[in-house]
Amino acid sequence: MNAQVEMICRTGTAELQPSRLQRLGLWMRDHRPLIQRIQWAVILFYAVLVVLPAFLPLPDYEAHLWNNLTLFAQFLFWGIWWPFVLISMVLFGRLWCGVFCPEGALSEWASRHGKGRPIPRWLRWPGWPLLAFITTTVYGQMISVYQYPQAALLILGGSTLVAILVGYLFGRNQRVWCRYLCPVSGVFALLAKLSPLHFHANRQQWQAYRQQQQPLTSVQCPTFLPLRELDSASPCHMCGRCTQHREAIQLEARLPGSEIVTTSKQSANQWEFLLIVVGLLGVAVGAFHWSASPWFVQLKQMLAGLLISHDWLWPLEAHAPWWLMTFYPDQNDVFSLLDGAALLLYIGLTTLMSGAVIGLCLWLARFALSAPTQALYHLSHGLIPLAGAGVFLGLSALTASLLRAEQVPLFWVNDVRALLLAGATVWSLWLGWRIVGQYPSKGARYVAMLSYSAAVVWSVFVWWLLFFYW
Ligand code: SF4
Structure with missing residues (x-):
């Protein structure tokens, strides 16, 4: 600071510590x-x-x-x-x-x-x-x-x-x-x-x-x-x-987070936007969701029903080597082609849905500010705390399940998760408020913030589904 x-400072006379x-x-x-x-x-x-x-x-x-x-x-x-x-x-x-x-x-x-x-x-x-x-x-x-x-x-x-x-x-x-x-x-x-x-x-x-x-x-x-x-x-x-x-x-x-408010106004770009909206809040969400999601099971059942009704049974039985799709028969863990296709489809659909909702909310916020496309990329940076917290929690779910298998008492885990998500939500909202304030359109600030907040709510919702609903 x-x-x-x-x-x-070496100005010739003064030398500060x-x-x-x-x-x-x-x-x-x-x-x-x-x-x-x-x-x-x-x-x-x-x-x-x-x-x-x-x-x-x-x-x-x-x-x-x-x-x-x-x-x-x-x-x-x-x-x-x-x-x-x-x-x-x-x-x-x-x-x-x-x-x-x-x-x-x-x-x-x-x-x-x-x-x-x-x-x-x-x-x-x-x-x-x-x-x-x-x-x-x-x-x-x-x-x-x-x-x-x-x-x-x-x-x-x-x-x-x-x-x-x-x-x-x-x-x-x-x-x-x-x-x-x-x-x-x-x-x-x-x-x-x-x-x-x-x-x-x-x-x-x-x-x-x-x-x-x-x-x-x-x-x-x-x-x-x-x-x-x-x-x-x-x-x-x-x-x-x-x-x-x-x-x-x-x-x-x-x-x-100060860099996000100021430097990102010029430096944010479409690749970072895509990494946040499509990568972290889309693909990563789908990747962490599928094993717990009842929608994944429904999707697989629907695909299986479709295949059976057309008498195409081979995708239900065929599998691939372990380096292409999970294949560990000794562990009773084998992906059929149907499993693999359902997994890809589930991640794809989650990405599409999540990306579309968040992208639209951010686009509306930018529109309300009458700001150039750069503002869209800038606004997406406000979601970094939530995107990061979600991926951290997703990874730590494995930590929790391994510890649970060892009978370690984890009654506190959900409280910590809720606290972390709440903290990241507040941080993202605060960053959004500061980002929106960087643009001159004063009257539209609240409209833009409302739209940005909808993107925040959706980002919380996708992680809430995984940790607290399913
Ligand atoms: S990565 Fe480059 S800029 Fe960063 S501390 Fe090292 S030398 Fe300096």
Whole structure:
């Protein structure tokens, strides 16, 4: 806070003490070898969790978290690791990416020793994170990635191999994979906008440094960001390497979500809009819903009835290999073609319905404000707290079911869920109010807010169905 005052100020006469955050940034910059050792430790841990269980027999009905590595890894990986990585984005920005992520670290390491080719144009296409998120989410459901270690190894191990390959081929000492292709980078970039921390470049300081004709040092940002304009926490991996660069860049505190109100007015784009409305509040909702949804059962029964009435029985019996659709006969868990088709259809219909309702509400809000299309993208950023909370709760449902199987008392879980959803709803409403206030159309502010609130109510409704109704 108050960076002007706390900035390490070298005007020739005064030298102010750095704040704690600035000292943390400096510490990160000066302790790269330690951070790299941490990264290798995480890589080792990740490899054990992802690779080993895939070669062990599947747990039987008597296995427990504490005596079966597969169950323990499943709990640690999907139940703790992933949900809390999402939380960490909101609390600390993308610190996870810059300091702990095994895939990012491996990709950067490969890039250090690789071919160093220029990044091709097709790879810079901004739609990759959205496409990769949707594909991995749907494919993950088709092969039951949360339940079976082979499926987890296929998706996560496959993604790690591609990350290494991309690092080896393109860029030098960079994270081309993280910047353009990682399936979760889009989601992380959205959640980091809520963070109270960010690396920020003070432009006056930058300018002053130039005018003092000081030596022009350079820093290689792994995600190759234009450091002079550094402000958003979205693309920054919080690695700390640029701390105090040109005496202008520092780790600073800010009001949580403030980036969404101000910076997003210019920076929000259609890909982020689609990731929120179609990806997080559409595809992800369908992916978490289907196993609990009575509508899914009805849909499947309807499709089965249709097939039987036409005497087409083979889709009810035919199945596919485990890497295409869930196939674990020993566990009595086999998807028929009908199951797979119903699953795809259910996720597709949920996405269509949810996307249409939220998109329409946001569009009406923009219309009421008589603002350009950019305002539509900006408004969608207000829903990030709800979208993030939903995905966190969806992931933590597995944590709860694994703990429940171990007889851990979880009477408090629904209260915590309700509290979290309520908090995210208030946050989204508050952000919406501030966003709407950014546009001059004063009289229409309440109409726009009403329409925006309808999008919020729908977003709460879809998660309420899953956790409190079904
Ligand atoms: S801007 Fe780049 S170098 Fe600076 S902290 Fe972020 S990722 Fe690291």
